Amino acid sequence: MDEKGRSFKNNNNMEDEMDLKRGPWTAEEDFKLANHIATHGEGRWNSLSRCAGLQRTGKSCRLRWLNYLRPDVRRGNITLEEQLLILELHSRWGNRWSKIAQYLPGRTDNEIKNYWRTRVQKHAKQLKCDVNSQQFKDTMKYIWMPRLVERIQSASVSTTTSSCITTSNNQSMTYDHNSMGQQLGVVNSNDYITPENSSLTVSPVSDLTEYHSAPKPNPEYYSGQVGDSYYPDQNLVGPEMLPDNYFDYSGLLGEDLTATHESNLDWFENIDGVGSSSSDSLWNIGEKDEDFWFLQQQEQFNNYDNF
């Protein structure tokens, strides 16, 4: 039997014959799958499906487990910190969802992909520009991402001025939320940010143009040393290969992106003291305002001669 969906699509008789089930999973199926994996482990999904008494393809079982049933799957709204990370990592790697998901503990590639297609592409649509266009990338870099940083700051400052995080070495350390904005040069959201006056230290390494083979960014736009940190991506093969100067989150996250998933999760859970609830609610409350603000800023941004 062909495990690729094509066979099912092209041969309905076979599908009928095998009596394979499609569509939403039932609680009973979930239980069977989770129970079987708990006992026998995962892998060999086709035989697993049969042994567990499921009328599902192996691929379907795998997907259900990875995206939904796995105990470490993190559910709920994408937090501000996660949004920032997604924007940054996507600017670097493009639609490499599984790779991006490696840096968001508990988040699946599917979830990140959905977030991108709904939230991010929605903004691009509103701006009437392509999500891969230079205009949109610049908007993300100069408006959206600093805005996110600031909102993270605001949320943090309103609760506590410092947090405890766990490093990859399982050592506790504190970081100062007030330094986050400084890390990205964000002073005040009311300050209109332009390429000319921006002191953003969004690393040129993270430049949104890089992944899509656009020309090098205008050095005027950066306060840092462009030539020093602008380099091609192809040598980076995984999380462990991230350069130290890659989008300087050291002040933001209190550690670099080479930290373990577990320590990242610790940070996400500690940033607002009570899990992600604060930042989640912040996002929920501010979402409409965010859209309005976003469009407003973009409008001003577009009026600049150099853009």
Add this chain to the structure above:
DNA sequence: AACGGAACCAACCGCCATCTG
């Protein structure tokens, strides 16, 4: 309250890479 459009998200599809015999 009813309706329609937008947004969300779980699940599927199709392709490719790797594994295994």
Add this chain to the structure above:
DNA sequence: GCAGATGGCGGTTGGTTCCGT
């Protein structure tokens, strides 16, 4: 080296929920 099986990934779809009118 080859063919089939399996796993993984990005793109897409369609059902459900949300929200404005």
